[in-house]
Amino acid sequence: MAREGEGFRSGFVAVVGRPNVGKSTLVNRLVGQKISIISSRPQTTRSPIRGVRNGPGYQAVFVDTPGSQKPRDTLRARMQERVLDSLSESDVVLFMLDASQAKGGVGRGDRFVADLVARSRTPAIAAINKVDLLPRRDDALPIVDEVRGLADWEDVFLISATAGTNIEPLMDAVVRLLPQGPRYFPEGVVTDYPETLILAEYIREKALEVLREEVPHAVAVEIDEVERKGDLTVIYAIIHVERPSQRMIVLGKGGRTIKRIGTEARRDVERLLGTRIYLDLKVKVSPGWRSNRGFLERLGL
Ligand SMILES: Nc1nc2c(ncn2[C@@H]2O[C@H](COP(=O)(O)OP(=O)(O)OP(=O)(O)O)[C@@H](O)[C@H]2O)c(=O)[nH]1
Ligand SMILES: [Mg+2]
Incomplete structure (x- = not known):
């Protein structure tokens, strides 16, 4: 330093x-x-x-x-x-x-x-x-x-x-x-939060906007894979919920809700990364994830 x-x-x-x-x-x-x-x-x-x-x-x-x-x-x-x-x-x-x-x-x-x-x-x-x-x-x-x-x-x-x-x-x-001290981060660095976790958070933000009542608290987002193909970035993400009924809510009628989450998240993520994005969103039922230490650690929580 x-x-x-x-x-x-x-x-x-x-x-x-x-x-x-x-x-x-x-x-x-x-x-x-x-x-x-x-x-x-x-x-x-x-x-x-x-x-x-x-x-x-x-x-x-x-x-x-x-x-x-x-x-x-x-x-x-x-x-x-x-x-x-x-x-x-x-x-x-x-x-x-x-x-x-x-x-x-x-x-x-x-x-x-x-x-x-x-x-x-x-x-x-x-x-x-x-x-x-x-x-x-x-x-x-x-x-x-x-x-x-x-x-x-x-x-x-x-x-x-x-x-x-x-x-x-x-x-x-x-x-x-502030006390006297060193520059902890080089100039130009805004955060040390890992990019995949920021991506997951951007998606979760849209889910919070769209979903109601108890569902938001049951949602966790995990980035499975990020693939760069030229100027296109493909992001595979999983939205975890706790119960099958919540999965139905996240999907929405004819997949309408998850589509809306995806469209809105994609716009923000494109701005963040400055590339074109293809967002592949899946919804998975992961009962009791909020009490599962291994799962929480994987998500940086
Ligand atoms: N009117 C008004 N709304 C605000 C202001 N600051 C934040 N908000 C709104 O308050 C809500 C909560 O803001 P957040 O920044 O997510 O609050 P937080 O303290 O980080 O919340 P947690 O992460 O849940 O602890 C959002 O809807 C914001 O737009 C403000 O100065 N005025
Ligand atoms: Mg906050």
């Missing part, structure tokens, strides 16, 4: 918070590229994904973590373990919550995560997100007061990850907290 000149700052910034508060949206915005998938459903992110931002005199490595909550199965227990690992390995923590949900008071889930942050004894910033959803700006004031009481924050910001409100001031505050 090359040492930069005196005064270069770098470090790992864990982004934590309840499911669905906008962690992945913020990390993508800060990094300037879509490395982490986003959906309107809670528990979209399943494993920590690192995204690098380089600026004058600094390198910040953001770690987008799965939504933090009390675990209910092996998958979610592992997700939570990885959140704790990310917290303990970070130089700075960005704690996020959702202003539109905190209107009636900060929730138990937020307190649970804030406690984890406080116990990690890492310098932490609170970012109250989705302020664009508050009817009036003053609605945020009681939330700020309450958040200030949750832990000993270095700073508290009202932000909107989608509208871009207050993102630069937040970023400046993060940089101020």
Whole structure:
């Protein structure tokens, strides 16, 4: 690792918070590229994904973590373990919550995560997100007061990850907290998340968009093979579900649903890889995959 000149700052910034508060949206915005998938459903992110931002005199490595909550199965227990690992390995923590949900008071889930942050004894910033959803700006004031009481924050910001409100001031505050250190990733590298896992995530994102109710949580995507044939890339992917009834839902009438997932995923994947894509999607019933450690490891979970 090359040492930069005196005064270069770098470090790992864990982004934590309840499911669905906008962690992945913020990390993508800060990094300037879509490395982490986003959906309107809670528990979209399943494993920590690192995204690098380089600026004058600094390198910040953001770690987008799965939504933090009390675990209910092996998958979610592992997700939570990885959140704790990310917290303990970070130089700075960005704690996020959702202003539109905190209107009636900060929730138990937020307190649970804030406690984890406080116990990690890492310098932490609170970012109250989705302020664009508050009817009036003053609605945020009681939330700020309450958040200030949750832990000993270095700073508290009202932000909107989608509208871009207050993102630069937040970023400046993060940089101020970074310790002196080396450049961990070469310039130009945005993430070290393996390409096949990103491809799988892009497909899962479309499945989350299209599927309803309990099905999204039962879905895992595995890339079986990637074949480059000139300027065409052929991707063989498997969508795993837990029950035959879920398989029928993913397929849809006359294969309509899976076709839609495929078409939408292909568009995004083509943009990511910059080549033409042929996407071969299959649906497989893999009962109990969420509790199968070997399976989870294979999927990088
Ligand atoms: N209105 C509004 N919506 C937002 C904002 N930030 C994120 N969202 C939306 O909130 C939803 C959840 O965003 P994600 O970035 O997937 O949230 P997350 O915290 O990563 O969720 P998990 O991975 O499930 O923990 C998506 O529908 C986003 O478009 C914001 O600032 N304003
Ligand atoms: Mg996420």
